[in-house]
Amino acid sequence: MAKQNKTAISPTRAEDYPEWYQQVVKAADMAETSAVRGCMVIKPWGYAIWEHIQKNLDNMFKETGHVNAYFPLFIPKSFLEKEAEHVEGFAKECAVVTHHRLEAGPDGGLIPAGELDEPLIVRPTSETIIGATFAKWVQSYRDLPLLINQWANVVRWEMRTRLFLRTAEFLWQEGHTVHATKEEAVEETEKMLGVYATFARDYMAIPVLTGVKTESEKFPGAEKTYCIEAMMQDKKALQAGTSHFLGQNFAKASDIKFLDDQGQLQYGWTTSWGVSTRLIGGLIMTHSDDNGLVLPPRLAPTQIVILPVLHKDGDHGEVLAYCEALAKDLKHTFYGDDPIRVDIDKRDIRGGEKSWGWVKKGVPLRIEVGPRDIAENKIFGARRDEDGKFSMDRDEFVAKAASLLEEIQNGLLTRATTLRDENTVELDSEDAFYDFFTNNAGFVKAHWNGSPVIEEKIKNDLNVTIRCIPLDDTDGEGVCIFSGEKSPRKVIFGKSY
Numbered sequence: 001m002a003k004q005n006k007t008a009i010s011p012t013r014a015e016d017y018p019e020w021y022q023q024v025v026k027a028a029d030m031a032e033t034s035a036v037r038g039c040m041v042i043k044p045w046g047y048a049i050w051e052h053i054q055k056n057l058d059n060m061f062k063e064t065g066h067v068n069a070y071f072p073l074f075i076p077k078s079f080l081e082k083e084a085e086h087v088e089g090f091a092k093e094c095a096v097v098t099h100h101r102l103e104a105g106p107d108g109g110l111i112p113a114g115e116l117d118e119p120l121i122v123r124p125t126s127e128t129i130i131g132a133t134f135a136k137w138v139q140s141y142r143d144l145p146l147l148i149n150q151w152a153n154v155v156r157w158e159m160r161t162r163l164f165l166r167t168a169e170f171l172w173q174e175g176h177t178v179h180a181t182k183e184e185a186v187e188e189t190e191k192m193l194g195v196y197a198t199f200a201r202d203y204m205a206i207p208v209l210t211g212v213k214t215e216s217e218k219f220p221g222a223e224k225t226y227c228i229e230a231m232m233q234d235k236k237a238l239q240a241g242t243s244h245f246l247g248q249n250f251a252k253a254s255d256i257k258f259l260d261d262q263g264q265l266q267y268g269w270t271t272s273w274g275v276s277t278r279l280i281g282g283l284i285m286t287h288s289d290d291n292g293l294v295l296p297p298r299l300a301p302t303q304i305v306i307l308p309v310l311h312k313d314g315d316h317g318e319v320l321a322y323c324e325a326l327a328k329d330l331k332h333t334f335y336g337d338d339p340i341r342v343d344i345d346k347r348d349i350r351g352g353e354k355s356w357g358w359v360k361k362g363v364p365l366r367i368e369v370g371p372r373d374i375a376e377n378k379i380f381g382a383r384r385d386e387d388g389k390f391s392m393d394r395d396e397f398v399a400k401a402a403s404l405l406e407e408i409q410n411g412l413l414t415r416a417t418t419l420r421d422e423n424t425v426e427l428d429s430e431d432a433f434y435d436f437f438t439n440n441a442g443f444v445k446a447h448w449n450g451s452p453v454i455e456e457k458i459k460n461d462l463n464v465t466i467r468c469i470p471l472d473d474t475d476g477e478g479v480c481i482f483s484g485e486k487s488p489r490k491v492i493f494g495k496s497y
Contacts, residue, residue: 007290008360012306017234022163024284027360028293031163038161038168042277045361046164047299049280052169052389054151056203056298057173057275060195066147067173071130072357073153079128086127089220093156095122095168122155125271127221127246132177132252141260141467145188146178154276154326156469158200164281165238165497172276178256178268182247185269186224189245192273193226196241205296205412206230208240209422209492211468216452219272223247229467229492231420232285235441235468237494240282243273251258277443281497286416293362294384296412297335297405302343304330304401305363307354309370320346322374326367326394335402359384364408365401385411433493437462441495445470447487448497449480458482458493 009027013020013048025031032047042050058068074097080087097120099112111293123129130148151173156358158391161167175192193210200206208228216223230240248267251257255266287294297303306327322394327342335341345354351368368380368442379397382389385408392400423442426435436444448454448466460465473489480487 007261008292008356012290013233020160020290021281024288024293024360027164028362030280030293033163035063036168037276038158040161040163040167040169042171045301046280049283049299050277051297052299053203053279054173054300057195057199058149058151060199061149061173061175064195066149066177066193068151069148070150070152071126071133073123075126075129077119077121079132080121082128082248085249086221086253087108090124093124093158095157096120097122109335112427120160123152124154125272125274126150126152126154126174127250127270128254129141131250131256131270134178134268134270135255135257138256140258140260141180142223142436143258144178144180144268145184147175147188149173149175156277164284167280170277174272174274177271178251179270180258180260180266182269184243185247185271189224189226189243189273192271193228193241193243193421196228196243196273196275200228200230200240201413203296203298204283204286205284205298205416206240207413207417209468209470210472211470211492213242213468214455214491216455217465219244219250221246222272223249226471227358227468229494230282230286231416231423231443231494232282232497233419234285235423235495237443238278238282238285238497239467239496240279241273241275241475244271246270246272260461264379285308286474288338288362292360294412295362295364297364297409299304300362300364300365301341302358302361303335303341303405304343304365304367305358305394306344306367306369307351307358307360308344308346309351309373310348311369311371314371315346318374319369319371322343323369326369326379326398329398330401333398333401335405340401340405345397355382363403367397371427383408428481433481437464437493437495443467443483444493445490446481446493447478447489448491449483449487451480451483454482462495464493464495467494467496 009023011019029043031040031042032040099115101113103111103113105111153171155169158166158168177188197208197210200208208230213225213227224245226243227239230238230239250270253269257265260266306323308323310316323344327344330340330342364384366382377394379394380391426445469491475490478487
């Protein structure tokens with residue numbers, strides 16, 4: 001029998017994809033479950049990835065005119081009750097605070113003492129509390145547009161949790177804006193969807209489809225929900241971000257009104273949009289392999305790690321000095337808009353253990369430096385996206401480091417795009433559709449007549465949903481493959497997280 005290659009992660013993707021995912025998170029030391037049910041502790045490596053996501057997205061938001069603010073974690077129950085559809089959509093996920101103050105109980109434990117006059121909802125999303133604030137800030141058309149973003153945590157009482165993908169508490173950003181006209185609000189909604197799609201492609205190396213959610217899948221209380229949808233390596237879809245045109249629903253609920261340039265009182269037109277730490281889950285499932293995490297260089301906390309080869313009887317000082325000088329030169333080299341992020345691993349552990357630790361963390365480039373390399377003024381390196389190693393003149397490596405990182409970045413995007421395209425099919429019959437999803441996962445593009453009854457039946461039969469109605473559809477009208485009726489356009493179906 002042929003000898004099987006040993007992998008750092010067990011089980012492999014092919015053996016048990018959900019458990020492989022959990023083991024990648026563990027091996028990369030990104031996060032762990034907490035003592036609080038359904039919540040996670042984001043460890044330094046995982047949080048550093050989130051910081052780079054946050055930093056780059058924040059710059060993109062500010063380039064489009066948005067500013068940051070912060071709003072309360074607690075939302076009065078009466079605020080949610082003002083928008084009926086919104087309440088219905090989030091009611092089952094809400095955590096509710098009913099008491100304040102603790103005091104000693106008869107058995108020596110602590111008991112809640114004071115009941116609140118009105119229960120407070122721990123923020124599941126902020127449309128209502130921000131809307132109440134906007135109602136005070138907006139008085140005239142001169143106050144518009146109001147373009148606000150918030151970086152925060154939210155709580156949604158999830159029953160089945162998975163690190164980064166679905167937890168009771170998670171980190172996110174939520175944008176909230178008010179506009180004088182419907183046209184401006186729709187333009188804002190679509191613009192921010194474009195920001196998300198660009199970020200996914202250029203920073204996360206994840207190709208996404210942009211589209212509109214169906215009525216049954218849209219955000220509670222919105223008039224229209226736009227989304228970006230990505231395909232993971234197991235061929236399932238991940239909704240990676242959403243942008244909502246809220247119309248005047250929340251403006252009327254929160255009494256956001258302004259005097260227009262004709263002196264007439266009008267309700268504002270609002271939007272909201274957000275992405276969360278779920279992006280890290282998407283990053284893992286798009287790029288990682290059976291040896292651990294694979295990070296796109298633009299978001300890697302460490303882009304190059306230098307591993308000194310320190311022999312017990314060797315001159316450690318000479319090797320470490322060479323590594324320090326190499327790191328200094330690399331840090332003076334820019335990749336994108338920032339200096340290259342370099343670490344030197346000086347830990348006193350075996351070389352193989354040290355190297356595999358960084359493999360599992362997904363660092364794009366690993367560089368080994370020992371006495372022989374110093375004598376020849378060379379480096380010995382490995383790319384995380386490829387097997388094998390390379391040797392290169394030291395100065396040549398410094399000169400080429402940024403282009404190597406960009407090559408890795410582009411290669412990951414190409415690989416993810418190929419996987420998606422090879423697993424996207426167009427089908428023209430119900431039998432073919434049912435056969436495909438009974439035996440496979442992937443994206444199916446097919447005509448649908450818009451019937452929510454058909455949509456619900458497919459969901460119940462196959463656990464398949466309409467991921468989006470594509471914005472870039474060029475197929476035009478056709479025939480619904482389920483009913484034989486006229487269909488305005490094709491939509492994207494898939495199994496999802």
